[in-house]
Amino acid sequence: MQAMVGGGRLPLFDAHCHLQDPRIAHCMPHLLTAAVEAGVRWFAVNGTSEQDWDVVRKMGDTYPTVIPCFGLHPWYVANRSPSWFSTLQSKLEAVPTAAVGEVGLDKGSHCQTIDFETQVEVLKKQLQLAQTLQRPVAVHCVNAFGSLQDILQEMGTFPAGIIMHSYSGPAEMVRMLAKYGAYFSFSGFFTSMKVEKAKQVLLQVPLDRILLETDAPDAFPRLDPSNLYWVPEDHASSSKGSGDNSNAEDHAIEGLPNLNVQHNQAGGTEKISKSKVKAKIKSLSRRSVLNHPSNIYALLSYISSLLGTSEEELSHITFGNAMHLYSFSGSKVV
Numbered sequence: 508m509q510a511m512v513g514g515g516r517l518p519l520f521d522a523h524c525h526l527q528d529p530r531i532a533h534c535m536p537h538l539l540t541a542a543v544e545a546g547v548r549w550f551a552v553n554g555t556s557e558q559d560w561d562v563v564r565k566m567g568d569t570y571p572t573v574i575p576c577f578g579l580h581p582w583y584v585a586n587r588s589p590s591w592f593s594t595l596q597s598k599l600e601a602v603p604t605a606a607v608g609e610v611g612l613d614k615g616s617h618c619q620t621i622d623f624e625t626q627v628e629v630l631k632k633q634l635q636l637a638q639t640l641q642r643p644v645a646v647h648c649v650n651a652f653g654s655l656q657d658i659l660q661e662m663g664t665f666p667a668g669i670i671m672h673s674y675s676g677p678a679e680m681v682r683m684l685a686k687y688g689a690y691f692s693f694s695g696f697f698t699s700m701k702v703e704k705a706k707q708v709l710l711q712v713p714l715d716r717i718l719l720e721t722d723a724p725d726a727f728p729r730l731d732p733s734n735l736y737w738v739p740e741d742h743a744s745s746s747k748g749s750g751d752n753s754n755a756e757d758h759a760i761e762g763l764p765n766l767n768v769q770h771n772q773a774g775g776t777e778k779i780s781k782s783k784v785k786a787k788i789k790s791l792s793r794r795s796v797l798n799h800p801s802n803i804y805a806l807l808s809y810i811s812s813l814l815g816t817s818e819e820e821l822s823h824i825t826f827g828n829a830m831h832l833y834s835f836s837g838s839k840v841v
């Protein structure tokens with residue numbers, strides 16, 4: 508069952524997500540409303556390149572619960588324009604409610620063709636900007652923790668905080684990163700990690716530095732599907748036959764905890780039987796399934812079980828940590 512308190516859900520803060528992603532543009536307001544109704548109070552919506560910064564800015568202007576974040580993600584470093592940095596700087600100066608992110612380093616399969624030295628150079632400029640503006644910065648790091656350590660040693664501490672988003676690094680790095688001001692944010696990706704390793708990582712994280720995030724629409728959790736929410740199908744792209752619709756039918760299942768789904772779209776209500784849903788889930792590649800921001804509750808449940816705390820306690824801790832982190836001068840959270 509989902510966590511309830513005082514007749515409502517436990518308050519949560521989605522410390523990192525991408526609700527501006529074009530893959531969920533067809534239903535984003537609906538997802539946001541659903542997550543707010545579920546109890547999520549704030550969403551740190553991270554831009555990834557010059558192409559989406561204005562969308563993120565508009566979301567921040569439109570939705571009181573959205574904290575906009577602007578940054579150049581390592582996957583998109585090769586596509587940056589010559590003026591990317593001045594654009595980023597002026598956006599952050601013009602939007603005092605904005606944090607920095609998503610930035611980072613990636614030596615994984617996604618970045619094989621992206622020059623690592625350029626990634627380092629782009630990251631350093633953005634970290635420097637976060638330090639100067641005294642805003643928190645969300646960092647993506649895949650297989651590059653040694654290089655990140657070198658950069659932090661060179662740059663010093665980050666009093667406004669670093670969010671180690673979707674943390675997947677070794678337990679041994681946690682204390683070192685924390686010294687520089689890092690918070691550790693756990694997404695659905697963490698549910699793929701072996702339980703013993705995941706517990707070792709969590710044991711190292713100071714309780715005042717732990718956060719929860721969905722990274723939605725990515726990082727669909729590897730947890731009991733009967734407790735997960737599903738993003739509705741994009742009928743528009745299906746009918747045009749564009750995009751990858753291999754899982755379109757699965758996306759049509761907008762989850763309720765018991766999977767006795769009532770999917771209301773275009774005025775119609777569709778019921779999907781539990782056995783049909785189970786059959787779909789069996790054949791599902793979870794990597795390609797879009798993540799719903801309400802799945803942060805399933806994550807709360809999973810991580811509190813690993814930590815041996817109650818959901819209420821972990822909600823209280825992570826919400827307080829995120830409120831503290833995002834309470835920079837000019838933030839909506841203040």
Ligand SMILES: [Zn+2]
Binds near residue numbers: 524672722
């Ligand atoms: Zn992200």
